[in-house]
Amino acid sequence: MNTNIRFPEIKPLKIERYAKIISTGIGLPDRVVTNQDIIDTYGIIATDRAVRYSVGIIERRWVEDEKLEDLVAMAISQCLERAGVDIDMVDRVIYSRLLGDYQIPATSIGALRKLGATTGIPAFDMTCACSGFMHAMDLAIRYIDSGDDYVLVIGGGITSKGIQSWKQPNPKTIFLFGDAVVAMLIGYSEVKQFLASYLMTNHALYDNAFIPFGTRLLKKEDVKIEPELFNMNVINGNVVLESSVEYCRIIADKLLWEAKMTLDEIDYFITSDQSTKIWEAQVKELGIPFEKSLSLFYKYANTVSAMSPLVLDELISTGRLKRGDFVMMQAHGAGASSGGMIFRY
Amino acid sequence: MNTNIRFPEIKPLKIERYAKIISTGIGLPDRVVTNQDIIDTYGIIATDRAVRYSVGIIERRWVEDEKLEDLVAMAISQCLERAGVDIDMVDRVIYSRLLGDYQIPATSIGALRKLGATTGIPAFDMTCACSGFMHAMDLAIRYIDSGDDYVLVIGGGITSKGIQSWKQPNPKTIFLFGDAVVAMLIGYSEVKQFLASYLMTNHALYDNAFIPFGTRLLKKEDVKIEPELFNMNVINGNVVLESSVEYCRIIADKLLWEAKMTLDEIDYFITSDQSTKIWEAQVKELGIPFEKSLSLFYKYANTVSAMSPLVLDELISTGRLKRGDFVMMQAHGAGASSGGMIFRY
Known part of the structure; x- marks a missing residue:
């Protein structure tokens, strides 16, 4: 891509x-x-x-x-x-x-x-x-x-x-x-817990996934603002999947390099799961065992910016994630904006 | 108030x-x-x-x-x-x-x-x-x-x-x-230029001035989303004026205290001017000579978050504000959110 x-x-x-x-x-x-x-x-x-x-x-x-x-x-x-x-x-x-x-x-x-x-x-x-x-x-x-x-x-x-x-x-x-x-x-x-942080955008995908309503749709003449304008439009779903996978790898590499760590040292990998497939593709791309990650898409669906932190909350509240564990947390906004961090919980 | x-x-x-x-x-x-x-x-x-x-x-x-x-x-x-x-x-x-x-x-x-x-x-x-x-x-x-x-x-x-x-x-x-x-x-x-920064909100005025459209207006049944919903509604204009004046004084005092300065040492006072009256009232409240401030409301109107920086840009581009001058810059969001800074340009 x-x-x-x-x-x-x-x-x-x-x-x-x-x-x-x-x-x-x-x-x-x-x-x-x-x-x-x-x-x-x-x-x-x-x-x-x-x-x-x-x-x-x-x-x-x-x-x-x-x-x-x-x-x-x-x-x-x-x-x-x-x-x-x-x-x-x-x-x-x-x-x-x-x-x-x-x-x-x-x-x-x-x-x-x-x-x-x-x-x-x-x-x-x-x-x-x-x-x-x-x-x-x-x-x-x-x-x-x-x-x-x-x-x-x-x-x-x-x-x-x-x-x-x-x-x-x-x-x-x-x-x-x-x-x-x-x-x-x-x-x-008192001690360093956030080891690396990385954010990026890709304006080439600015028009691939969007909620259409905006100031450009407010015009002089009779304007029909339909509720549909407030839904997510995705032009090419494959691009969302492919960009998530591509960025996931690049962001992971940059975070690990900065944190001077290897993927083996990461206890949990958390990412945005706009679908089960998008989550699986990222975990596979990194070659991480599935038990070191988690998707809650099956019970919460796409909750936009809540996806990654919902998983973190679940790992904490169920006792799987323990103090001292290392987490790589990422989130991908339909290709136009992505980011990640490595931190010790 | x-x-x-x-x-x-x-x-x-x-x-x-x-x-x-x-x-x-x-x-x-x-x-x-x-x-x-x-x-x-x-x-x-x-x-x-x-x-x-x-x-x-x-x-x-x-x-x-x-x-x-x-x-x-x-x-x-x-x-x-x-x-x-x-x-x-x-x-x-x-x-x-x-x-x-x-x-x-x-x-x-x-x-x-x-x-x-x-x-x-x-x-x-x-x-x-x-x-x-x-x-x-x-x-x-x-x-x-x-x-x-x-x-x-x-x-x-x-x-x-x-x-x-x-x-x-x-x-x-x-x-x-x-x-x-x-x-x-x-x-x-290399040297310190931003001497103090202060931000605050007041949820008591959350419903006094607002742009009505939001997720709560998207409902199941036929929804009529009128363009009017995207205009600023002001319930009580006096409250916007009064809160700007009140906050202007409180924010100025806090900024000056933190920067260990007096108002006399401030070369320019910049603030949001949702109207000429709101600007004048703030300048008078602080007792600042009008020549140490500026409103561009007469030629740009209310431009929301652009108001204060438009004035700064004008002061810079006309040569009135010089490197080394001290500026107190504030902005007031209809009473619900305000803030300010003291910096050396």
């Missing part, structure tokens, strides 16, 4: 004040939607078995009445409870979202209200698709370096509402998206 | 690797729209003179065929040309936008394509309303601290299209918004 771009060199982290992951937490809608639910609701010609077999998905969560700020607040609550840290001790909130509850203000501010924060904590949303959580974690460790004690990093959002707005949903994509939010508390560490 | 929140303490910047502003650049639509143009187009019962007198505005820029990425690329081009820096030398692009060309991918990636970048420079968009540029500058100096050499910070966007989508525009807001993008190159400095 011709990617048209030169991958930037990995730069060493010039960090004197170290950061670590303190805790994670998730915010999920109560409602579990099965393949059969979707088939029945939209009269799609398919069977649960065929969907499981072809796509690898069993169920996903879709909101009913929950707002996005509810999921964000839920994720933060669980995360802070696990850490024993009060919301008012947090120095900063960075939320990598898709659509917000409003376009502005930032939905993270709505979540702070819901959480009853009494301090005017700095907060902003960023929009960076599936790779957004890597950007946000990268930002957090730089904030700890330059003086913050606690930074909340949030990812994920609500994708189900756009999908359901279609009168006749696209049978190819209706099964693929789910709603979820993940929070991560990053704090000061 | 009861703001309901406790302002966070200002934290010292724990920075060992210093940053400075290298250059700025702007991207403006060609088309200048006068009050009379608007009055004629929309049959509004008003006169140019009355609008000038009551609102303080003469003209603004509105795009015709330009996309947002065009304005972003234009601003970056001018900025980098002034610095003599090639796009491929840039380590990171941070764009504080409103609506993007797409919802995702980030519009900054589209701008990199337009600029013909050959490197896959990490880039993301953030959505943080009028205070977004302060967040982005704050991020940039932390990236320089932890290893970057050049960070591009971008602000502003296209607001005119939502306004024009109204069949019968709101005569109160149709005059108030304009399109503009500003770029700033921040790079490594």
